Amino acid sequence: MQPSFDVCVVGSANLDLVATAERLPGPGETVMGSAYAEFAGGKGLNQAVAASRAGARTAFAGAVGGDDAARQLIAVMDADSIDRSALVELSDAPTGRALIGVSSSGENSIIVVPGANGRLKPNDVRAAAGSGRVLLVQREVPAAVVREALGAAKRAGALTILNPAPASRVDEDTLALCDIVIPNEHEVQLLGGVSTLLDFGVSSVVITLGSRGAMLCRPGQSVLAIPAFSVEAIDTTGAGDAFCGAFAATMSRGVDIVEALRFASAAGALATTVRGAVPSLPHREAIEALLTNAE
Numbered sequence: 001m002q003p004s005f006d007v008c009v010v011g012s013a014n015l016d017l018v019a020t021a022e023r024l025p026g027p028g029e030t031v032m033g034s035a036y037a038e039f040a041g042g043k044g045l046n047q048a049v050a051a052s053r054a055g056a057r058t059a060f061a062g063a064v065g066g067d068d069a070a071r072q073l074i075a076v077m078d079a080d081s082i083d084r085s086a087l088v089e090l091s092d093a094p095t096g097r098a099l100i101g102v103s104s105s106g107e108n109s110i111i112v113v114p115g116a117n118g119r120l121k122p123n124d125v126r127a128a129a130g131s132g133r134v135l136l137v138q139r140e141v142p143a144a145v146v147r148e149a150l151g152a153a154k155r156a157g158a159l160t161i162l163n164p165a166p167a168s169r170v171d172e173d174t175l176a177l178c179d180i181v182i183p184n185e186h187e188v189q190l191l192g193g194v195s196t197l198l199d200f201g202v203s204s205v206v207i208t209l210g211s212r213g214a215m216l217c218r219p220g221q222s223v224l225a226i227p228a229f230s231v232e233a234i235d236t237t238g239a240g241d242a243f244c245g246a247f248a249a250t251m252s253r254g255v256d257i258v259e260a261l262r263f264a265s266a267a268g269a270l271a272t273t274v275r276g277a278v279p280s281l282p283h284r285e286a287i288e289a290l291l292t293n294a295e
């Protein structure tokens with residue numbers, strides 16, 4: 001059966017409560033902030049919006065609560081033409097929240113309170129997970145949901161991509177279901193390193209390095225560096241999600257992985273130039289313009 005979507009994203013949806021300060025506080029410290037704002041976010045929703053804005057027909061499977069925050073996030077899904085038939089709305093749960101501090105250099109620190117995201121069940125995502133050419137999943141929903149999504153997508157013949165964020169260990173059965181894993185430097189260590197991932201049958205490991213670009217590691221091939229794009233970064237929140245969503249969208253078009261990574265790298269760079277997660281995720285035209293100007 002033909003997949004109904006280019007990309008299905010299974011993951012979290014949060015309302016981001018964002019405070020900006022000259023620098024981030026250390027443990028036990030209070031610093032004075034300069035601004036406060038609320039934005040749509042959550043790694044899952046961010047990646048779904050990024051994929052849709054990059055041109056992919058996108059479905060999102062996740063959970064929200066029965067509050068005002070849920071209505072705001074649903075409005076974002078609709079505005080970005082994201083199919084939400086597999087969105088679970090739990091009237092007795094709060095929507096996920098992320099408390100985010102952003103410094104004047106654009107760095108952030110994030111505490112996620114999962115709320116409804118933590119109540120998502122494997123059964124909720126089974127059908128949707130196999131409905132795209134590409135499945136993209138992160139780690140802000142229960143581990144059993146992540147495993148089920150990857151398994152269902154594999155059975156349906158989809159390309160499976162895991163972004164193992166936030167950093168934590170991932171069980172071997174789950175890793176064995178991944179075609180591509182996109183960790184950052186810290187996450188790849190927690191997963192046992194690149195060779196361990198390749199030994200589990202992962203065909204490509206993409207290590208994201210922030211402003212230093214990314215590295216593509218494949219079995220039996222030398223490591224390939226994907227250069228970063230130079231931009232004026234003001235807020236790095238959501239940049240990794242822009243990268244993953246744009247990458248999944250491009251891979252769904254059957255584009256070569258190196259070209260897809262260049263596109264993703266441009267999307268990630270653009271996302272750092274705008275405040276907030278969802279508001280910063282670039283559209284395909286802007287990504288292509290950056291790629292053209294860099295040539």
Ligand code: RIB
Pocket residue numbers: 012014015016040041042043046097098110112140237238239240241277
């Ligand atoms: O990756 C950025 C995201 O992490 C934020 O939008 C926040 O909600 C957390 O999930």
